[in-house]
Amino acid sequence: MAVTDEAIEKIKDMIVSGALRPGDRLPKESQLAAELGLSRNSLREAVRALSLIRVLDVRQGDGTYVTSLDPQLLLQDLSFVVDFHQDDTALEFLAVRRVLEPAATALACARITDAELDELSAHLDALGPRPSVRQLVDCDLEFHRRIARASGNSVLCSLLDGLSGPTTRARVWRTLTRNGAAARTLYEHRAILGALRDRDTEAARSWATVHVASAEHWLRAAL
Template identity: 80%
Template sequence: MAVTDEAIEKIKGMIVSGALRPGDRLPRESELAARLGLSRNSLREAVRALSLIRILDVRQGDGTYVTSLDPQLLLAALGFVVDFHRDDTALEFLAVRRLLEPAATALAASRITEAELDELDARLDALGDDPSAGELAAADLEFHRTVVRAGGNTVLSSLLDGLSGPATRDRIWHGLAAEGTARRALDEHRAILAALRDRDAEAARSWATVHVAGAERWLRSAPARAALG
C-alpha cells in the first residue's frame, strides 16, 4: 500500500471508529502524524485527498475539520465524474438511474405535498410553448430532484443527483429539442405529475421508467445519428 493510501486509511479509521466525529477538528499536524505513525508529508497528502472528496474541510488559518459527512455532500462529485465518461459508459449510469429513479418516484407518491405538486405544475407551465434546450435541461433537473427528494430518502436522492451528470443531461435535451421530440419528454413529466397527484405509486413508477428509458434510448442511438449526419 502506498504511503498516502495508508495515511488515508488511518484517518478513515479514526472517523469510522468515532474517534473523530462530524464537525470535529483534527489534532495539530505534528501531533496527528506522531499518533498515526506517519510522516507529516504523507499526512498532508492524505488530508488534501480527503478534502477533495468532502470528507475533510481545510480552513485556512483555522485548522482541518471533519465535514458533516452528509450524503448530499459526499456524493456531489459523482455527477462531475459521470460527465467524463464516453457514451457507452454513460449508458451504464443511465441504466442504474432507470433502476433507481422509478422506485424513488413511486416512494414520492405517498409523501409529496400538494404545495410541491403545485410548484412542479407551475414550473412546467412557465416553460411556455418554445423553451430553449438549456431551459429544458434545467427544468428537467429540478423536476426530478424535487420528486426524488419528496420521497424522503436522502441517500437515494443524493445518489440519483450524482448519476445525472449535468453535461450528459444537457446533451440529451439539446438532442431532443433538435429532433423535435422534447415535447414528448415534457408530456412524460406531466404524466408523472398526474400519477403523483392521484397518489398512484405504480403509475408514477411506470411513467418514470418510460421517461428515463427514453433518454437512455436517445443516448444509445446518438453515435449512429452522428455517423449519418
C-alpha cells in the same frame, strides 16, 4: 434540419475544418451570422447549446472561445454526443438512473404534499410553449430533483443528484437532434405529475421508467 441544428452543424464544420481551433475566439455575432448565412437568434441558440456541453466557452465581456477539445475527436463521422462518450459510460449512468428514478418517484407518491405538487405544476407552466434548450434541461433537472427530495430518502436523493451531471449532455443533444423530443419530455413530466396527484404508485413508477428509458434508447441508437 431545424434552424438551430443547422447553426450547430456550421459551427462544428468550422472546428473540424480548422477554421476555428481550440482556444480561438469566435468572430463577432453579427459578422459570424452573416458569414454562415444564419439569423443572429439561431446563432445565439447554437452558441448556448454548445456552451452547455463545453464545446464553446462564453466569457462575459470578453467573447466566445472554442474550448481545448482535441479537434481530432470532431473529425469522427459521429455526433458530438458520441465524441464526448467514447465508451458506454453514459449508457451505464442512464441504466442506473432507470433503476433509481422510478423507485424515488414511487416513494414520493405517498409522501409528496399537495403544495409540492402545485409547485411542480407551476414549475412546468413557467416554461411556456417554446422553451429554450437551456430552460428545458434546467427544468428537467429540477423536476426530478424535487421528486427525489419528496421521496424522503436522502441517500437515494444524493445518488440521483450525482447521476444528473453525467447524463446532462445526452439530454441536451436529444433535445437538439430528435424531432419532438422537447414536447415528449414535457408530456412525460405531466404524466408523472398526474400519477403523483392521483397517488397511483405503479403509474408513477411506470411513467418514470418510460421517461428515463426514452433517453437511454435514443443514446443507444446514436452510439
